[in-house]
Amino acid sequence: MRLIWDALPALAQDIALLMLLLLPALLAGLLVLRGYAPWPLLRGFLGRFRWSAVLFVLLIAISTGMGIGLLAQERGLRRGTAQAADKFDLIVAAPGSELTALFASVFLQPSDMGLVSGAAYAEIAGHPQVSIAAPLAFGDSYGTAPVVGTTPQFLRHLSEDRIEGRLWEDHAEAVVGALVPLAIGAGFTPAHGTGDAADPEAHGGSHDEADAKDAHEAEDHDHGDGLTVVGRMAPTGTPWDRAILIPVEYVWEIHGLANGHAPEHEARIGPPFDPAYFPGTPAVVVRAKELWANYALRSDFTRDGATMAFFPGAVLSGLYRVMGDVRQAMSVMALVTQGLVAASVLTGLFILTRLFRRQIALLRALGAPRRFVFATVWAFSAVLLLAGALLGLAVGWGAAELLSRVVSARTDIALSALPGWTELHLLAGFVSLALLLSLLPAAVVLRQPVVDGLRS
Amino acid sequence: MCLPLDVKDLRLHSPRGRLLLDLPALDAAPGALIGIRGASGAGKTTLLYALAGLLDRAEGAVRWGKTDLVTLDSEGRARFRAETIGMIFQDFMLFEELGALDNAALTALFRPRAERKALRASAQARLEALGLTEMGRGVTSFSGGERQRVAIARAMAAEAPVLLADEPTASLDRDNADRLIDDLVRLVRAQGTTLIAVSHDAALLERMDRVLTISGGKLVADEVSTCA
Numbered sequence: 005m006r007l008i009w010d011a012l013p014a015l016a017q018d019i020a021l022l023m024l025l026l027l028p029a030l031l032a033g034l035l036v037l038r039g040y041a042p043w044p045l046l047r048g049f050l051g052r053f054r055w056s057a058v059l060f061v062l063l064i065a066i067s068t069g070m071g072i073g074l075l076a077q078e079r080g081l082r083r084g085t086a087q088a089a090d091k092f093d094l095i096v097a098a099p100g101s102e103l104t105a106l107f108a109s110v111f112l113q114p115s116d117m118g119l120v121s122g123a124a125y126a127e128i129a130g131h132p133q134v135s136i137a138a139p140l141a142f143g144d145s146y147g148t149a150p151v152v153g154t155t156p157q158f159l160r161h162l163s164e165d166r167i168e169g170r171l172w173e174d175h176a177e178a179v180v181g182a183l184v185p186l187a188i189g190a191g192f193t194p195a196h197g198t199g200d201a202a203d204p205e206a207h208g209g210s211h212d213e214a215d216a217k218d219a220h221e222a223e224d225h226d227h228g229d230g231l232t233v234v235g236r237m238a239p240t241g242t243p244w245d246r247a248i249l250i251p252v253e254y255v256w257e258i259h260g261l262a263n264g265h266a267p268e269h270e271a272r273i274g275p276p277f278d279p280a281y282f283p284g285t286p287a288v289v290v291r292a293k294e295l296w297a298n299y300a301l302r303s304d305f306t307r308d309g310a311t312m313a314f315f316p317g318a319v320l321s322g323l324y325r326v327m328g329d330v331r332q333a334m335s336v337m338a339l340v341t342q343g344l345v346a347a348s349v350l351t352g353l354f355i356l357t358r359l360f361r362r363q364i365a366l367l368r369a370l371g372a373p374r375r376f377v378f379a380t381v382w383a384f385s386a387v388l389l390l391a392g393a394l395l396g397l398a399v400g401w402g403a404a405e406l407l408s409r410v411v412s413a414r415t416d417i418a419l420s421a422l423p424g425w426t427e428l429h430l431l432a433g434f435v436s437l438a439l440l441l442s443l444l445p446a447a448v449v450l451r452q453p454v455v456d457g458l459r460s
Numbered sequence: 461m462c463l464p465l466d467v468k469d470l471r472l473h474s475p476r477g478r479l480l481l482d483l484p485a486l487d488a489a490p491g492a493l494i495g496i497r498g499a500s501g502a503g504k505t506t507l508l509y510a511l512a513g514l515l516d517r518a519e520g521a522v523r524w525g526k527t528d529l530v531t532l533d534s535e536g537r538a539r540f541r542a543e544t545i546g547m548i549f550q551d552f553m554l555f556e557e558l559g560a561l562d563n564a565a566l567t568a569l570f571r572p573r574a575e576r577k578a579l580r581a582s583a584q585a586r587l588e589a590l591g592l593t594e595m596g597r598g599v600t601s602f603s604g605g606e607r608q609r610v611a612i613a614r615a616m617a618a619e620a621p622v623l624l625a626d627e628p629t630a631s632l633d634r635d636n637a638d639r640l641i642d643d644l645v646r647l648v649r650a651q652g653t654t655l656i657a658v659s660h661d662a663a664l665l666e667r668m669d670r671v672l673t674i675s676g677g678k679l680v681a682d683e684v685s686t687c688a
Contacts, residue, residue, distance in 0.1 A: 042569055044555075044562045051557030366553045367570075369514060370614075371542025374535055376570040454514050454534075458549070 018425040025432035029439040033386065036443075042380040045367075049360060049384050056359070057388055060352055064392025067345040068434060069399025071338035072427040076404040078334060080421025081411060082324055085111075088242040088417050089316040091162050094290040094298050096120060096128055096305045102314045103323070109140055109287045110316050111415065112150045112243045122282025124311050128290060129275055131304065133297035136161055137275070139264075139285035141255040144194040149184045151194040151248045153255030155274040158289055162237070162244060169235030172273055175254040175263070179235035181245040183416070186233045193230040194248070194258070241418025256283050335430075342434040346441055349392075353385050353445040364449050365457020378446045385442035393435045400427060462490040462525070463544065463621050463654065469520035470510060470530075472677075481506050481677040483520075488670075490621065491652045493645070495659055495668035495685070503677035504658040505626055511656060512545055512624050513537035524622065542567060546615030546653075550627035552607040554599045554614075560587055561595035564613035571618070579617055586613035590643055605636030612644060616651070623648060625657040629664055641667060 012020065050057050089110045097105040098118030107113040120128075120139075129137040138158030144151040156171050159179060167179060169188045180186050231250060239245055251273045253263040262281035265272045290305075290313070292298045298315065305313035357364070367377055400423050408419040467486040474480055481503050488494055498504045510518050513529035514537075522529040524544060529537050541547070554563045564583035568576040584595060590609040599607055608628060615623055628644065629637035641664050648655045657664060665671050666685060673681035 039573070040570065044558055045566075045569060048555040048557040048562075052555075362553070363555065366549075367566075368538060369512065369541070369547055370567050371538050371540075371545070372567075372570045373538060373542075453516065455509055458509075458514075458553075 018429075021429055022425070022432050025429055025436055027436070029386075029436040032382075032439055032443065036375075036379045036382050036446075040376055040379045042376065042383055045380050046383055046387060049363070049380075050387065052363075053356060053359060056352075056356055060349065060356075060388045061392040061395060063352075064345060064349060064389060064438075065395035065399050067341060068393055068396030068431060069403055071341055072396065072400025072423050072431065073403025073407060073421075074334060075338060075427055075430065076400065076423045077407040077411070077419075077421045079424065079426070080404065080408055080419045081417075084241070084412075084417040084419040085320055086317065089320055091240075091242075092289055092316045093292060094301055094305075094313055095316055096124075096288040096290055096311050096313045097286060099309060099312045102312065102319045105287055105312075105314070106316050106319045108142060109289065110243075111417070112142070112152065112247055114142070114150075117286040119284030119286060120288055120311055121284055122277070122279035124305075125277065125282055125285065125288060126279040128288055128305060128311075129277070131301065133292050133294065133301060134290055135293045136289070136291035138289045139252050139277075140287045140289060141252050141285050143286075144196055144255065144258075146192050146194050146248055147185075149181070149186075149246050149248050151178075151250060151255075153250055153252035154289075155252060157274060159237075159249050161291060162240065162249075164238075166238035167235045168238070169233075171235060172251050173234070175251050175257065175271075175273065176231050177234045178231045178248050178250045179237060180233050181237050181247045181249070182239040183245040184236075184248055186248070188233050188236060190233045191230045192233070192248075194250075196259075239418075243416040246416050252285065259283075338430060342430070342437075346434065346438045349385075349389065349438055350441050350444065353388075353442055354448065356384075357381055357445045357449045361449070361452050361457045362460050364452065365454045365460070368454045369458060374450050378450060381446040381449050382442060385445065386439055389435060389438045389442065393431055397423065397428075397431060464488065464490055464525065465511070465622075465654070465656075466523040467511070467521065468523075470507075470522060471519045472506065472510060472515055472517060479677060481510060481518075483507065483679055486672075486679065486682075488654060488656070490654055492670065493648065493655045493657075493668045495657055495665040495671040496674060497658075497660065497665060497671060498674035502674045504674050506677070507674060508624050508626055508656065508658050512541060512547060542571065543618070544620055544622055546618065546620040546623045548608070548611050548615050548623065548625040548628045550630045552604075552611045552631070554607055554610055556600050557598070559596040559598055560592055560602070560610050560613075563599055563610050564617055566614055567618055582619065583613055583617035586616050586647075589613075589647065603636065604632050605640055608632060608636075608640055609643065612640075612647070616647060616653070619651065620653070622654045622656070625655065625659075627659055627661075628657060629659065629661045637661060638663060 009017065092110050095105060095109050098120055100118060104115050105117060108115040108117055125137065125139060128134060136157045138155045141153035142150060159171065171179065186192060231254070253265070253273060256263045261283035263270060264277040264282050266278045266281055290301060292301055302313040302315065305311050364377055404421040404423060408421045412419050465486065465488040467483055470481060470483040471479065472481040496504045496507060509515050510522060513522065513532065516534065518530050520530060527540055529540065532540065555566070561584055564587050565580040568579040571579055587595065587610065590613055592606060592609055599610055602610065629640055632640060645667050657668065659665055668685050671683050671685055672679055
């Protein structure tokens with residue numbers, strides 16, 4: 005049996021599991037309703053108690069929808085963060101926290117990091133298996149956009165060569181991420197620091213909004229120490245969409261440091277850098293010529309007191325393991341919540357069945373068999389539960405979409421958090437459990453004395 | 461179907477032991493029209509429910525033909541009612557959200573599949589015979605008289621040989637009550653149905669063949685009506 009199950013494609017397994025979870029409800033429905041079609045009565049009950057019914061459906065929909073939305077969102081966040089780290093095969097940084105280096109390099113979160121020295125960088129760049137060794141220099145910003153110094157090779161790698169405009173030809177040029185509100189041709193001066201701590205005067209200028217607005221009209225610019233936007237990256241769905249990428253040489257120059265090249269090559273952009281003129285960089289993104297070489301590179305560049313090398317994917321996996329525990333806790337909470345909702349629904353159904361005890365008594369007085377009355381009451385519960393569950397799926401969809409937008413707006417990580425099979429399985433399990441539980445109020449109705457019901 | 465009524469030593473006690481009904485003997489021929497009257501709380505409706513097999517704690521015998529309802533379990537009594545007894549209530553007891561025909565053909569929902577279509581057609585014929593032609597119209601828009609007609613059509617749709625009515629005219633004004641009595645008596649006479657009606661309405665009671673008077677749960681008078 006196990007072999008057959010394992011041999012099934014993932015989709016078939018998901019469908020089979022869904023059917024298995026729904027099977028108890030389907031069997032209960034077939035057995036209870038066999039031979040009867042109490043639909044006109046159901047219509048009558050639903051119409052008579054429409055507001056109670058609507059309240060029930062909403063209660064079920066919101067509770068199931070929240071569970072579905074949160075679980076879908078958590079999965080979407082994992083996918084989104086993994087996708088954001090996709091272009092970063094290996095990161096070399098000064099020894100410290102891998103997580104801090106990951107957040108700074110991949111997700112552009114402000115942080116204090118040590119520097120990788122020129123000698124260490126030269127060794128990385130000179131490794132025969134390294135195709136790209138791009139220094140990343142953070143710490144400056146323009147408005148809310150982080151300004152990152154790097155190399156043209158990394159820019160092309162990051163954008164997959166999808167750049168509107170052109171690459172840098174001068175140190176004072178910038179290529180902006182897809183969401184940066186600067187047009188090609190606009191000029192700006194970066195501030196030292198990020199966020200509230202940013203100092204716009206530190207680099208000899210201030211934000212030049214007018215320049216940005218008049219960017220399309222400007223043909224020739226003189227921004228002093230400022231930068232000119234010459235290109236725009238296509239959307240990447242990562243925090244880099246809000247970043248401004250400039251030559252790393254400019255970052256060093258503006259901080260009064262050597263620009264990575266000997267004076268006779270000071271106009272050069274990108275590698276090779278001269279270790280003697282390399283001021284240091286917080287992180288180096290490394291891309292190996294062959295995939296297998298990444299492991300050797302990580303081993304080679306992990307040195308006590310000098311550098312640490314790590315795979316962002318591996319660090320994220322570690323994070324996901326922690327999140328996995330959270331996810332499990334969330335799943336348990338979602339299940340407990342569904343159980344509580346099922347219990348509430350059960351209680352509510354008991355109350356509702358008390359409301360229509362007179363109609364039930366009438367049916368018995370007219371000679372309706374117990375199984376017909378049982379089927380009618382159960383079908384009433386089933387309609388409410390199924391409607392609530394379906395609406396819950398829609399609510400979950402909407403909640404996941406809304407949460408995705410909020411998280412995307414805050415992190416710039418493109419998230420797609422649509423409910424998947426896991427959520428459908430959760431919902432199917434809930435529906436089956438609730439439909440089986442709703443057999444109870446249907447059975448209790450039959451114990452009510454007919455005459456008491458008629459006189460109520 | 462000819463189903464004479466034969467009640468013997470029918471007694472009913474409340475859960476606290478109070479005697480609610482004590483009827484040593486009562487009989488009725490098939491097709492008889494019997495009225496039951498008495499003061500409020502005298503036990504009229506309780507007697508009617510006992511005759512319908514709706515009481516679980518009844519003692520003695522309530523025989524319709526060869527079937528003693530007291531010996532049947534609740535499911536057996538329900539089956540007997542579905543096939544044999546039609547019931548009419550004072551406040552109509554219709555499903556307000558359904559149309560006239562859906563209400564009149566309500567019992568079709570739990571009858572064998574083969575009988576459902578015929579029962580629905582029968583319900584429609586009864587509604588038409590009672591002057592109701594808008595089959596799909598919601599009963600909430602009906603007058604009291606029209607609603608009770610729908611209830612009568614429901615009770616008679618299965619062509620049950622026995623009709624038990626609890627204050628069928630109590631919720632109607634005089635004109636509507638008189639028209640309803642005419643229609644009800646006409647139909648049961650035409651079908652040969654046994655009608656047992658609890659009522660305070662003199663106009664209805666005087667159309668009955670016999671009128672029983674109940675007091676304190678006991679039969680104190682059994683009179684043959686001279687007007688019927």
